[in-house]
Structures are given as C-alpha cells and as structure tokens.
Amino acid sequence: xxxxxxxxxxxxxxxxxxxLLLILKKFAFGPIMxxxxxxxxxxxxxxxxxxxxxxxxEKYLEEQREAIKEARTEAKEIVxxxxxxxxxxxxxIIANAEKQAERKTQEALANIQMEKExxxxxxxxxxxxxxxxxxxxxxxxxxxxxxxxxxxQETLKEVGEEL
Numbered sequence: 001x002x003x004x005x006x007x008x009x010x011x012x013x014x015x016x017x018x019x020l021l022l023i024l025k026k027f028a029f030g031p032i033m034x035x036x037x038x039x040x041x042x043x044x045x046x047x048x049x050x051x052x053x054x055x056x057x058e059k060y061l062e063e064q065r066e067a068i069k070e071a072r073t074e075a076k077e078i079v080x081x082x083x084x085x086x087x088x089x090x091x092x093i094i095a096n097a098e099k100q101a102e103r104k105t106q107e108a109l110a111n112i113q114m115e116k117e118x119x120x121x122x123x124x125x126x127x128x129x130x131x132x133x134x135x136x137x138x139x140x141x142x143x144x145x146x147x148x149x150x151x152x153q154e155t156l157k158e159v160g161e162e163l
Contacts, residue, residue: 130155 135154 134152
C-alpha cells in the first residue's frame with residue numbers, strides 16, 4: 001500500500017501547494033481579508049455613531065428635563081404673581097367701595113340734616129302763622145273755655161289740612 005517515499009514527488013507537491021497558497025492569498029484571501037476589514041470598520045463606525053447618538057439623546061433629554069423644570073418654575077411664578085395681583089385688586093375694590101359708601105353716607109346725612117332744617121324752618125313758619133291766627137281769633141272774640149277749645153281744634157284741623 002504505502003511504498004517508499006519519493007522525495008521528488010513530495011517536493012513537487014509541496015511546490016504546487018505553496019504556489020496554490022500564493023495564488024489563493026493574492027486572489028482569494030486578500031480580497032476576503034479586505035472585505036472583512038471593511039466590514040469590521042463599518043461595524044465599528046456604526047457602533048461609534050450609535051454611541052454618539054445615544055450621548056446626544058441623553059444630552060437632549062436632560063436639556064428637555066431642565067426646560068420642563070424651568071417652565072414649571074415659571075408657571076408657578078406666574079400663578080403666584082396673578083394671585084398677588086388679584087389680592088391687590090380685591091383690596092383696591094374693597095377700599096374704593098368703602099370710600100364710596102362713606103361718601104354716600106355723608107351725602108345722605110347732609111341731605112337729612114338739610115331736610116331737617118327745612119322742616120324745622122317750615123314748622124316755625126307754620127307755628128308763627130298759627131300763633132298769629134290763634135291770637136287774631138282770640139282777639140276777635142273773647143271766648144269762654146269751651147269756645148276757646150273748639151277754636152283751637154278747628155285751627156289745628158286747618159293747619160293739619162295745610163300740611
């Protein structure tokens with residue numbers, strides 16, 4: 001089966017194998033290795049791009065969180081300012097209403113005083129004219145008590161009708 005080794009064949013086969021390896025290296029292994037290297041570089045670029053995008057996304061997310069926090073703070077300030085303004089407005093309205101009520105009260109008191117004085121003046125005029133009337137009637141007649149009472153009642157009725 002196996003015979004003696006022939007070294008010429010071995011060298012010939014070894015030389016063929018080396019030539020085959022060189023041909024494969026130049027035409028097969030080289031392009032395959034280049035393709036594998038390009039693929040490796042492409043994957044590394046994608047990984048680095050993905051990492052960069054992730055970092056940018058995290059940065060953007062943090063910026064958005066800060067913006068939301070600032071917006072909430074600003075909204076609270078706006079609400080607080082509006083509440084304070086409403087309180088000031090309410091106090092102003094109440095103060096104005098109190099001033100107006102006080103003014104109207106003073107006007108009403110002044111009107112009441114004026115009407116009181118007019119009524120007193122009118123009453124004085126009526127009393128004086130009634131006194132004159134009673135005196136003139138008393139002078140006209142000298143009356144006894146019954147007639148004097150009757151005369152006073154008639155005069156009071158006349159004055160009451162005039163009022």
